[in-house]
Amino acid sequence: MKDIETIISELSSEGFRATKIRTSMIELFLKVKGPASAHEIMSILSKKKVRFNKATIYRELVFLKERGLIQEVRLPHERGMRFEAAHQAHHHHLICVNCKKIADIVLQKELEEQENEIYRSTGFQVLGHTLEFMGLCQGCR
Amino acid sequence: MKDIETIISELSSEGFRATKIRTSMIELFLKVKGPASAHEIMSILSKKKVRFNKATIYRELVFLKERGLIQEVRLPHERGMRFEAAHQAHHHHLICVNCKKIADIVLQKELEEQENEIYRSTGFQVLGHTLEFMGLCQGCR
DNA sequence: TGACTAATGCGACTCGGTTGCAATAGAATA
DNA sequence: TATTCTATTGCAACCGAGTCGCATTAGTCA
Numbered sequence: 300m301k302d303i304e305t306i307i308s309e310l311s312s313e314g315f316r317a318t319k320i321r322t323s324m325i326e327l328f329l330k331v332k333g334p335a336s337a338h339e340i341m342s343i344l345s346k347k348k349v350r351f352n353k354a355t356i357y358r359e360l361v362f363l364k365e366r367g368l369i370q371e372v373r374l375p376h377e378r379g380m381r382f383e384a385a386h387q388a389h390h391h392h393l394i395c396v397n398c399k400k401i402a403d404i405v406l407q408k409e410l411e412e413q414e415n416e417i418y419r420s421t422g423f424q425v426l427g428h429t430l431e432f433m434g435l436c437q438g439c440r
Numbered sequence: 441m442k443d444i445e446t447i448i449s450e451l452s453s454e455g456f457r458a459t460k461i462r463t464s465m466i467e468l469f470l471k472v473k474g475p476a477s478a479h480e481i482m483s484i485l486s487k488k489k490v491r492f493n494k495a496t497i498y499r500e501l502v503f504l505k506e507r508g509l510i511q512e513v514r515l516p517h518e519r520g521m522r523f524e525a526a527h528q529a530h531h532h533h534l535i536c537v538n539c540k541k542i543a544d545i546v547l548q549k550e551l552e553e554q555e556n557e558i559y560r561s562t563g564f565q566v567l568g569h570t571l572e573f574m575g576l577c578q579g580c581r
Numbered sequence: 582t583g584a585c586t587a588a589t590g591c592g593a594c595t596c597g598g599t600t601g602c603a604a605t606a607g608a609a610t611a
Numbered sequence: 612t613a614t615t616c617t618a619t620t621g622c623a624a625c626c627g628a629g630t631c632g633c634a635t636t637a638g639t640c641a
Contacts, residue, residue, distance in 0.1 A: 316607050316618055337597075352621045357598060359619095375514045375570040378628085379597055393564045404562065406554050413547050414573070421545065422578035423534045429516040430571045432555070437563035457587055457638050478628075493590045498629060500588090519597085520628060 333401040334381035397439035474542040475522035538580035
């Protein structure tokens with residue numbers, strides 16, 4: 300994700316509008332670290348005194364996702380979906396089983412080796428993967 | 441998971457009963473490959489003319505999970521939970537984005553290296569991980 | 582066969598998310 | 612600034628997956 304002015308001007312040049320909720324949500328995704336749930340998004344907006352309806356939030360999430368500005372993340376231990384800004388390098392998540400905080404991590408050594416092995420042994424052509432680590436963060440150890 | 445007679449006798453020696461639904465579900469998990477959704481389980485039972493109520497199915501899934509006979513799996517692209525027999529070695533899943541089939545895979549080379557790197561660089565102590573591969577199976581390539 | 586209680590069915594409910602539709606409000610134009 | 616067009620919103624009803632309380636049923640043991 301670029302800076303907010305660029306995003307907004309790109310959107311409006313395509314006929315989309317810079318509404319309060321849209322700009323607030325884009326700002327939010329530029330700021331927040333780790334993937335955010337719809338619930339977290341709504342509570343942040345509430346604190347900022349942005350009035351909204353949940354249907355609007357979900358619709359905006361779909362909109363931002365379709366435009367490639369955010370991407371969906373599903374974590375292994377929970378029901379709902381989460382979203383994060385889509386500008387980032389390929390990364391994974393560290394989920395603390397104690398305090399539930401979620402941190403991003405970029406692996407120095409990705410999974411090419413494993414993916415090649417899969418192709419050789421099964422003929423399955425890997426296009427992507429999701430990898431989440433569960434454990435204890437430094438503070439909770 | 442052991443064979444069904446052993447499981448049933450172990451359960452009944454602890455005061456649990458060998459009901460139609462319970463034995464059908466244990467049989468099912470011994471047979472089915474790849475993690476099954478509640479929906480799939482119910483449709484398989486229906487075909488076998490086993491009458492049931494969805495609350496019972498969910499309760500039985502909780503029961504079998506608590507007893508360590510099955511384990512929960514959440515796949516990155518879908519809402520619901522899935523379950524698989526818990527006897528298996530640590531493994532991952534190959535999810536075909538085209539035909540949606542799910543296969544198990546045991547990696548020759550697991551992620552110790554990556555997990556050590558995480559500990560060194562962040563102090564996060566990894567206790568487990570989930571790793572799913574998306575791609576095209578041999579038949580869909 | 583009777584008694585005990587684990588397991589079931591039922592229906593109502595929760596939670597996360599979606600949809601149809603009328604009302605509202607950005608933004609371009611006059 | 613007023614007008615117009617239509618993207619966006621709020622509302623309320625809805626959906627699917629899963630859960631719960633409670634009265635009833637049915638395994639199992641004596």
